[in-house]
Every structure is written in structure tokens, then in C-alpha cells.
Amino acid sequence: MTVLISGTELxxxxxxxxxxxxxxxxxxxxxxxxxxxxxxxxxxxxxxxxAFDFLSSVTAVDYVEHFELVYHVTSxxxxxxxxxxxxxxxxxxxEVPSIASVWRGAELQERExxxxxxxKFLDHPNLKRIMLWEGFPGHPHxxxxxxx
Amino acid sequence: MQIRTEPVTINIGPQHPxxxxxxxxxxxxxxxxxxxxxxIFGYLHRxxxxxxxxxxxxxxxxxxxxxxYVASMTNNQAYVLSCxxxxxxxxxxxxxxxxxxxxxxxRIASHLVATGFLLQDLGAFATPLMYCMRERERILDxxxxxxxxxxxxxxxxxxxxxxxxxxxxxxxxxxxLEDMPRFIEEYxxxxxxxxxxxxxxxxxxxxxxEDAINASITGPLLRASGVAWDLRKMAPYEVYDRxxxxxxxxxxxxxxxxxxxxxxxxxxxxxxxQQCVKQIAPGPVRTNVPLVYRPPVGDAYVPIEGPKGELGxxxxxxxxxxxxxxxxxxxxxxxxxxxxxMLVGWKMADLVVIFGSxxxxxxxxxx
Numbered sequence: 001m002t003v004l005i006s007g008t009e010l011x012x013x014x015x016x017x018x019x020x021x022x023x024x025x026x027x028x029x030x031x032x033x034x035x036x037x038x039x040x041x042x043x044x045x046x047x048x049x050x051a052f053d054f055l056s057s058v059t060a061v062d063y064v065e066h067f068e069l070v071y072h073v074t075s076x077x078x079x080x081x082x083x084x085x086x087x088x089x090x091x092x093x094x095e096v097p098s099i100a101s102v103w104r105g106a107e108l109q110e111r112e113x114x115x116x117x118x119x120k121f122l123d124h125p126n127l128k129r130i131m132l133w134e135g136f137p138g139h140p141h142x143x144x145x146x147x148x
Numbered sequence: 149m150q151i152r153t154e155p156v157t158i159n160i161g162p163q164h165p166x167x168x169x170x171x172x173x174x175x176x177x178x179x180x181x182x183x184x185x186x187x188i189f190g191y192l193h194r195x196x197x198x199x200x201x202x203x204x205x206x207x208x209x210x211x212x213x214x215x216x217y218v219a220s221m222t223n224n225q226a227y228v229l230s231c232x233x234x235x236x237x238x239x240x241x242x243x244x245x246x247x248x249x250x251x252x253x254x255r256i257a258s259h260l261v262a263t264g265f266l267l268q269d270l271g272a273f274a275t276p277l278m279y280c281m282r283e284r285e286r287i288l289d290x291x292x293x294x295x296x297x298x299x300x301x302x303x304x305x306x307x308x309x310x311x312x313x314x315x316x317x318x319x320x321x322x323x324x325l326e327d328m329p330r331f332i333e334e335y336x337x338x339x340x341x342x343x344x345x346x347x348x349x350x351x352x353x354x355x356x357x358e359d360a361i362n363a364s365i366t367g368p369l370l371r372a373s374g375v376a377w378d379l380r381k382m383a384p385y386e387v388y389d390r391x392x393x394x395x396x397x398x399x400x401x402x403x404x405x406x407x408x409x410x411x412x413x414x415x416x417x418x419x420x421x422q423q424c425v426k427q428i429a430p431g432p433v434r435t436n437v438p439l440v441y442r443p444p445v446g447d448a449y450v451p452i453e454g455p456k457g458e459l460g461x462x463x464x465x466x467x468x469x470x471x472x473x474x475x476x477x478x479x480x481x482x483x484x485x486x487x488x489x490m491l492v493g494w495k496m497a498d499l500v501v502i503f504g505s506x507x508x509x510x511x512x513x514x515x
Binding site for chain 2: 001002053054055056057059061062070072076079083103104105106107108109112116130131132133140141
């Protein structure tokens with residue numbers, strides 16, 4: 001059975017490895033600072049007894065006052081998983097670093113988030129719209145998108 | 149005399165028999181060899197995730213049917229499992245067994261479509277495909293008995309299944325389970341050792357386990373590369389922990405192994421259904437969950453092993469009657485992460501075969 005790594009424990013280790021990177025945590029997840037995402041992801045992937053080699057999914061949720069990016073990461077070797085969350089503020093041009101250089105599987109999903117939620121990924125290899133066409137007005141998964 | 153040559157760019161799709169729907173690739177060729185591939189998505193984008201925010205939890209089940217429309221049962225299952233985790237709902241045992249039976253039948257149907265079309269793309273025109281469709285038809289008949297629909301089933305509900313199986317379902321299922329292994333024998337006898345199949349697929353497009361994991365590739369594609377990762381074993385949901393089955397893995401990670409893994413998985417699915425039929429006991433099939441379901445505030449993500457890979461719904465609830473956010477982790481979409489790397493360097497004739505071996509469904513890619 002896949003073990004869910006306690007968020008509080010993981011937060012402590014993250015704080016030791018990348019100082020000032022943790023925003024908060026509970027039993028199920030860790031909130032991290034979006035600016036240090038790449039260091040955090042590298043740490044999760046490369047630390048031998050964590051070895052999160054598999055990025056299960058990336059998504060974004062619009063909570064109106066901020067966006068939240070949600071990363072589900074799994075270690076296939078140890079069969080454990082955890083959930084990372086990062087808050088992004090500002091609706092005009094929210095930006096976060098792309099983690100496609102750590103886990104290749106993020107590439108298409110980040111493109112989808114940019115297209116539908118309008119969050120820009122810095123240093124993404126190919127940040128173009130994916131489901132909709134260039135020039136489509138707005139980003140439809142935002143709560144304030146009216147459509148029509 | 150010197151002949152002037154230059155790379156040629158052609159569109160494969162969006163309307164092309166080998167793209168299994170409306171997928172488009174802009175491919176640059178040097179003669180017959182592929183130099184560059186640019187996949188273009190979105191021709192079937194219907195905004196399912198946004199639509200889900202405007203419907204109540206029960207209504208969203210009908211939307212999930214239309215994602216991967218050759219595997220609607222597993223879509224239903226992934227969705228209701230996440231909803232149940234949100235509200236902490238326990239499903240009666242008979243309901244869980246019926247779900248596993250339906251999901252495994254669906255896995256067989258999906259793999260039949262995948263292998264049938266792969267061989268169609270290889271040039272084995274119509275014969276293997278029709279054999280596969282013949283068996284798939286029987287599975288769809290079984291679904292019709294369960295819920296009245298064949299493709300867009302909406303059979304599962306939050307808290308169980310829509311209704312108990314009718315009496316004539318069980319003899320029909322037993323007959324199917326008796327015939328299916330024989331069919332797989334026949335099919336394998338026709339194809340697995342076939343020289344043309346071996347010649348066209350052995351050593352074609354080898355994908356290393358490391359690359360596959362790094363690119364979040366799951367399902368038969370990952371297992372063909374030799375990684376025994378199957379969520380039915382690694383994170384058992386429903387009653388899979390009581391089932392005795394094996395996870396077939398490939399050795400080389402080529403197109404042939406992907407075909408072979410799918411065929412072996414069909415055998416394992418038959419074994420699982422046989423065990424379910426033995427173990428299932430009378431009882432309720434659904435707990436009482438109100439039609440307008442209001443789970444508490446929170447989020448849930450329960451991944452399952454769909455026929456094409458890890459399938460999961462990330463659902464955020466704000467305590468209302470509709471999901472606040474409903475994201476689909478679609479295996480078909482994410483399995484295309486390495487498409488360019490997989491195709492560059494191979495020939496035009498291999499393109500359709502490699503693409504067919506990934507087994508995607510456009511309803512799920514574009515959502």
C-alpha cells in the first residue's frame with residue numbers, strides 16, 4: 001500500500017535542506033514557497049531515502065485571492081507519496097518556475113495550466129497554449145472567466 | 149549530377165485513420181526519416197473540467213463517460229473513488245465487487261481496441277481488428293445488461309453502483325469467462341509469433357524505464373519497459389487486495405513488448421473476474437448517499453490503474469453541491485510527454501505503429 005509521507009515531517013526536512021522554503025504543513029501536505037520550487041523538487045528527487053522519481057500530476061486551483069499549484073509526487077522505489085502545494089498571488093501575471101527540468105512529465109501539464117489557468121511558467125521549454133488557440137481571450141478555468 | 153534535397157513538413161491528422169481521433173502532428177521528414185515532430189492538441193477540447201464545476205457531484209459522472217470513451221467504467225470508478233474519499237463514504241462489499249468486475253471487463257475491452265488497432269495500423273488489415281471487436285461486442289452486451297448503456301455507461305454512483313446485476317448477467321458472464329481465454333489463445337496463435345509482426349515491432353522504439361518514469365508515463369507503456377508498477381498492486385483500492393494476479397512486464401520496452409503486455413493483462417483480468425464471481429456474496433450494492441451530495445471542505449486524489457495508465461480525479465470541495473475544481477489526471481495525455489523523442493529518427497511507416505502502441509484516446513487527451 002502506498003504510504004503517505006506526513007507533511008509535517010517532510011516540512012522539517014525541507015526546512016533543513018532549503019532554508020525558508022516552507023510556508024506551512026499538515027498531516028497530508030506541505031505548502032512551499034513557489035520561488036524555491038526547483039530546489040525543493042531537486043531535493044525530493046535526489047535525496048536517497050526520499051527518491052521521489054515520479055511526478056503523478058500537476059494542477060492549479062483558483063481560490064480567487066490566490067492560485068494554488070498542487071503537485072502529487074510519488075516514489076516508485078519506496079512506494080510512498082506526498083502532496084506539495086504552492087500559493088501564487090496576483091491575477092494579472094502570476095509566475096512560477098517550471099519544474100519540467102526536474103520531471104519531464106510536467107511539461108505538457110504546465111502548458112495546460114498556462115493555457116487554461118493563466119499561470120506563467122518561467123524557463124519552460126515550450127510555453128504555448130495547448131488546448132485553445134493563440135489569441136483566445138482569457139483563461140477559462142479561472143473563476144472570473146465568463147466565456148461566451 | 150547532384151540532386152538538391154530539402155526537409156519536407158507534412159501534417160499527419162487531424163483527420164487521419166491512424167491518429168485514433170482528431171490528433172494532429174506536424175512532422176518534418178528528411179526523405180523517409182523523421183527529423184522533428186510537433187504535436188498539436190485541442191481538436192476535441194470540450195472543457196470537461198470547467199463543465200464539472202457547474203454540475204452537482206452525481207451529474208459529473210456522466211461527463212466522465214465521455215473522457216476516455218472506450219473505457220468509461222474505469223473513468224466512473226476513478227471519479228467516484230475520489231468523491232467517496234472526500235466524504236469518507238464506505239461502499240458495501242457487493243458494490244465493490246461489481247465495480248471491480250465492470251472495471252476489469254472494461255480493461256479487456258480497452259486492450260482489445262488497443263491491440264486490434266495497433267495491428268490495423270501495422271497493415272494487418274481488418275482481420276485482427278474484427279476478431280477483437282467481436283469479443284469487445286460481448287463485453288458491451290454485458291454492460292448493457294448491467295446498466296442499459298454500452299459506451300456511456302454511468303454505471304457507478306457515489307457510494308456504490310447504480311443497480312445490482314440482473315439474474316441473466318451471471319450466466320452470460322460465466323460463458324464469456326469460459327470463452328475469453330480460448331479467444332486469447334486463438335489470437336496469440338495467429339499473431340504473437342507471426343514473423344511480420346515480429347519484424348515490424350521487435351526492437352522498434354525502445355523506451356528506457358528511467359525515461360518513462362521521468363516523463364510520468366504509466367500503464368502498459370511503463371510496464372513494457374520493465375517497471376512492475378501497477379496501482380492495483382501498489383495501492384490497492386476496492387477489493388483488489390483480495391485478488392491473486394500477476395503484473396506482466398516486458399523486457400525490452402519496444403513496441404512488441406507493449407503489445408505483449410496488453411495481451412497478458414487481458415488474461416490476468418479474466419483471472420480477477422473469475423475470483424470476483426467466486427467471492428461475491430449477496431448484499432446491498434449502494435449506501436444511501438443523497439442525490440445532491442455535499443462533501444465537507446477539502447480535497448482528494450485517488451489514483452487508479454486505468455487501462456491506459458494512472459487515472460485520477462483531483463477534486464476540491466468548498467462544501468457546496470458542485471466540485472470547486474475537478475482536474476483529470478489523464479494517462480493518454482501525459483503518456484504523450486515523450487512523443488517527439490519517441491518518433492525522431494524513425495521512419496514514416498513506423499510513425500503510425502509507434503503512435504498506435506502508445507494507445508491514446510482523444511476524448512481523454514483533449515478533455
